[in-house]
Amino acid sequence: MSTVPSPLAPYASCDTRSKGRQYAEDGPRYRSEYQRDRDRIVHSTAFRRLVYKTQVFVNHEGDLFRTRLTHSIEVAQIARTIARALRLNETLCEAICLAHDLGHTPFGHAGQDALNACMRDYGGFEHNLQSLRVVDELEERYAAFPGLNLTFETREGILKHCSLNNARKLGELGERFIQRRQPTLEAQIANLADEIAYNNHDLDDGLRAGLITIDELKQLAIFKRQYDVVTATYPALNGRRLTHEIIRRMIAFVVTDLIETTAAQLQAASPADVEAVRSAPAPLVKFSEPVQAEHKELKRYLLEHVYRHYRVLRMTNKADAVVSSLFQTFFSRPELLPTEHQQIVTQMEASAGDIGRARAVADYIAGMTDRYAIVEHERIFDPAKRS
Numbered sequence: 001m002s003t004v005p006s007p008l009a010p011y012a013s014c015d016t017r018s019k020g021r022q023y024a025e026d027g028p029r030y031r032s033e034y035q036r037d038r039d040r041i042v043h044s045t046a047f048r049r050l051v052y053k054t055q056v057f058v059n060h061e062g063d064l065f066r067t068r069l070t071h072s073i074e075v076a077q078i079a080r081t082i083a084r085a086l087r088l089n090e091t092l093c094e095a096i097c098l099a100h101d102l103g104h105t106p107f108g109h110a111g112q113d114a115l116n117a118c119m120r121d122y123g124g125f126e127h128n129l130q131s132l133r134v135v136d137e138l139e140e141r142y143a144a145f146p147g148l149n150l151t152f153e154t155r156e157g158i159l160k161h162c163s164l165n166n167a168r169k170l171g172e173l174g175e176r177f178i179q180r181r182q183p184t185l186e187a188q189i190a191n192l193a194d195e196i197a198y199n200n201h202d203l204d205d206g207l208r209a210g211l212i213t214i215d216e217l218k219q220l221a222i223f224k225r226q227y228d229v230v231t232a233t234y235p236a237l238n239g240r241r242l243t244h245e246i247i248r249r250m251i252a253f254v255v256t257d258l259i260e261t262t263a264a265q266l267q268a269a270s271p272a273d274v275e276a277v278r279s280a281p282a283p284l285v286k287f288s289e290p291v292q293a294e295h296k297e298l299k300r301y302l303l304e305h306v307y308r309h310y311r312v313l314r315m316t317n318k319a320d321a322v323v324s325s326l327f328q329t330f331f332s333r334p335e336l337l338p339t340e341h342q343q344i345v346t347q348m349e350a351s352a353g354d355i356g357r358a359r360a361v362a363d364y365i366a367g368m369t370d371r372y373a374i375v376e377h378e379r380i381f382d383p384a385k386r387s
């Protein structure tokens with residue numbers, strides 16, 4: 001195979017046609033604009049925190065489970081393969097994937113649901129929107145602007161979902177939710193690469209944790225197909241190597257389907273440029289119908305047998321209690337916050353009242369790692385713990 005990179009397709013995002021950054025900057029000398037975005041994301045504080053944030057299993061349950069950091073890296077490598085195969089912008093895809101979970105609370109979805117409930121009267125809490133808030137406002141690194149000042153295309157990709165209410169406050173970035181337009185193909189890939197990554201690694205983690213077994217998984221078509229191939233080729237294989245041989249083939253199977261289905265879609269629609277991609281009635285990046293059905297079946301299975309397993313629910317119950325009590329305490333008594341965060345609460349309350357106060361507390365909690373949240377909870381509620 002040739003190692004010379006093929007030129008980008010006409011409908012690929014290209015940084016010379018970027019909608020640019022919120023604050024004008026000189027262009028980078030030896031990097032593309034999207035490389036600069038990716039590098040800023042990798043250098044951010046929020047990115048380093050991902051290593052101590054839960055995907056499904058709380059960090060201290062075991063060192064081998066995925067965290068938000070390893071999840072984000074897995075998403076990026078899946079997305080890069082797809083982008084490259086379709087002659088799309090691999091670097092933009094990577095930047096979006098590495099940033100897509102920066103706004104996640106501690107304790108995964110349980111933490112997000114708890115914080116959203118606490119914020120019900122103050123505008124709610126959406127982790128996609130929080131990821132955008134991290135890169136637009138909360139990171140403190142550059143003299144000339146708040147946040148990371150990323151390009152429009154990376155920010156657009158980070159904002160995967162958004163309520164209409166919030167979309168109306170976001171200007172150009174929110175317009176596509178109101179007008180039902182599509183994001184770039186790179187953003188569409190990042191979205192599905194996220195699903196491919198978690199479906200497969202949560203299956204792997206679920207097996208590792210003993211919540212599900214290979215025997216039970218054989219009822220799923222998407223698993224059984226690769227199980228049959230692996231056991232026919234290596235009849236004596238068992239344990240971790242059997243699991244991994246099946247899962248790596250499952251990933252390859254759905255990635256191949258996604259590339260081939262999307263290539264056919266692109267050929268049929270032949271969008272002239274990114275604007276044509278944005279105006280398309282539906283996303284052009286997709287699985288074939290049968291694989292989409294199998295992918296969904298696996299998702300449902302994981303929901304029932306992993307995410308709602310009593311051992312995971314016990315953990316999410318604790319997460320809910322930690323996040324909710326931290327929020328209630330800091331919201332009613334901001335003087336218990338570290339000085340720096342008290343000042344932020346005071347400023348945001350001065351401009352937006354209770355809504356500002358609640359948002360400042362939510363930002364503080366959302367930024368916590370799992371273990372920091374647990375320690376902070378102990379410092380507030382455990383009389384034996386130093387404050």
Ligand code: MG
Nearest residue numbers: 071100101194
């Ligand atoms: Mg994700």
